[in-house]
Amino acid sequence: MAGSSVGTSGAPELRLGAFDHRDPPALDGLRACVHCGICLPQCPTYRVLGEEMDSPRGRVYLIRAAAEGRLSLTPTFTRHLDLCLGCRACESACPSGVPFGQLLEATRGQIERQASRPLGQRVWSRLLLSVFPSPRRLALLLGAARFYQRSGLQRLVRATRLLRPIRRLAALDALLPNTLPNRERTLPEMVPARGRRRGTVGLLVGCVQRLLFPRVNAESVRLLARAGYELLIPRNQGCCGAMHLHAGRIDEARSLASRLMAHFGREVDFVVTNAAGCGSAMRDYPHWLRGDPEVEAFSLKVRDIAELLAECELPLQRLDVTVTYHDACHLAHGQRVRSQPRQMLARIPGVTLVELADSELCCGSAGVYNLLQPEMADRLLTLKLECIAASGATVVATGNPGCILQIDRGCRARGLAVEVLHPVELLGRAVREEG
Ligand code: SF4
Ligand code: SF4
Structure with missing residues (x-):
């Protein structure tokens, strides 16, 4: 009391x-x-x-x-x-x-x-939180990771199982995609709409998304412009604060949220994100920054990209592929967005969309949970992979970069010939440019 x-x-x-x-x-x-x-x-x-x-x-x-x-x-x-x-x-x-x-x-x-925690745990969680939500530090880490992969060091470390006793470092090594992108693609600050104009959107490029999956951002820009949206992509927009919020670092999340909101002016009709965790945090800003009508107005404009693209008629070419969809927790539970990504995918001619059993069960990624609690994350990943294998799909689509990394890591380890993609990547394959 x-x-x-x-x-x-x-x-x-x-x-x-x-x-x-x-x-x-x-x-x-x-x-x-x-x-x-x-x-x-x-x-x-x-x-x-x-x-x-x-x-x-x-x-x-x-x-x-x-x-x-x-x-x-x-x-x-x-x-x-x-x-x-x-x-x-x-x-x-x-x-x-x-x-x-x-x-x-x-x-x-x-x-x-x-509360007090063991020193190792404290240092590890602070390290992760200082790197992942910071594009500059994450870029440095990825530079080191590229050297680690391309020099053959990773092969040696894996062959000798050197990291086995250090479970959390081994989890980080396992999470690295086979091919790391070379560098961040710089996106223009403004992209005009094509065809019938629907409105203006601000795009959140994210921290992990922009560095690990620049192709997801590039496809998001192309598809939204093709659907009739003008895009504003503010430089130095920073981090949305989602990871800080989930870790309970609320004051830091508040100041990141205020900085981010200042980058997106009133002229945008929607603030669009292609990362479920970011969207969920931005929709929750009014709770943590109570009493500010501007925050409320910003949060009401937040949309996951699937919510916009599901409503647009884009010229689609055939893709003969069996796809299953994994519900990212912060899209399904955090934002209640379930049907739109499925509609978007099912509309592609030739795509057979099969329901994934337990599609709403967490894959174990959960921000940096898989690096903090690798044992539980592995057990959940195993459950997810069993459902994926049983689905018979050759593509798993999911709307969060953390889930893509986690499920892709599991598929590689288990030898499943399954491609793990963001839904906009799959849609992008069907929406080809003429000429
Ligand atoms: S569903 Fe769970 S959290 Fe909700 S009232 Fe029942 S026990 Fe409590
Ligand atoms: S792990 Fe369980 S208690 Fe925690 S958020 Fe998920 S459903 Fe709720």
């Missing part, structure tokens, strides 16, 4: 049980849980471990007990919260509207500030 203690400044500091006053998890959100258990079968970690405390209901119970002062932020508490993927499958299932994603992010912020 709420109480007060004396803070470092000497002023009384309001506390909510074990939580401090900075963005504590909302009590009304916690109290909304009626313990029905409907969410349990949808939770990936519960499905793998079968432990109540690794289920959404168990985690809500733990957070509420801490908020009511019945529990402190012990290593056990932290472990159950760390193991959560933040996939929000529980939110889709919950009939009471428990805002699990926001509760988790707020609790992680508290853990970040108050």
Whole structure:
């Protein structure tokens, strides 16, 4: 329950049980849980471990007990919260509207500030968070990774299993795509619409997307322009703050969000993203930057690219291929976008779209979860690969760069002859340019 203690400044500091006053998890959100258990079968970690405390209901119970002062932020508490993927499958299932994603992010912020973690874990997670959401640092890392691959060092390391004892580094090595793109493609700041004009969109180029999958951004630009959208692509737009938010670094996420929003003026009709995690975070800005109508207006303009392209009639050529679709968690659960990517793909002549069993089960990627919790991520990836193999598809389409990396890594390791693509890449193959 709420109480007060004396803070470092000497002023009384309001506390909510074990939580401090900075963005504590909302009590009304916690109290909304009626313990029905409907969410349990949808939770990936519960499905793998079968432990109540690794289920959404168990985690809500733990957070509420801490908020009511019945529990402190012990290593056990932290472990159950760390193991959560933040996939929000529980939110889709919950009939009471428990805002699990926001509760988790707020609790992680508290853990970040108050709980102690082993040094190695702290250093690794800080390192990942300082590299992945920073295009400059990520470019440096990828430069080193290209040298590591092309010099033959990677082959040697893998042959000698040198990284085997260092599980997290081995996970990073395994995640590297076979062919890393040479460098980021610089996109123009403005691209005119072609044909009948539909409106103006601002494109978020993302951090991982722009460096690891520049072809996804290039196809996004080409297809949106061809569909009649003028594009504004602000330089130095920065990071949306999604990874910081998921890690509970809420103040950093807030300042990144404010910087990003300043780059997209009022003249755009939509802010478009092709990365599910970014879209989900941007739609959640009003929760973390409460009371600002400008933030609300920005968030209402956010669209996943599939939402726009599914409505457009593009001239399509035939592609004879069997495709299956994996629902990225932050697209399906975070943004409730499920039908549009499927519609977009099914419309391509010659494409046979087969449903993937358990398509909404997390693949284990979850931001940098696969590098922080590689064992659980591997177990979930195995479940995903079994469904992919059973689907008979030769292409898996999914709308998030993290999922592409994770599923591609699994397919390579298992020897599955399956191509893993973003839906716009597949659509781009069907929309060829004349001449
Ligand atoms: S966010 Fe995902 S992993 Fe976490 S409790 Fe909900 S369903 Fe389970
Ligand atoms: S479905 Fe919702 S109300 Fe039911 S146990 Fe899960 S979180 Fe609580």
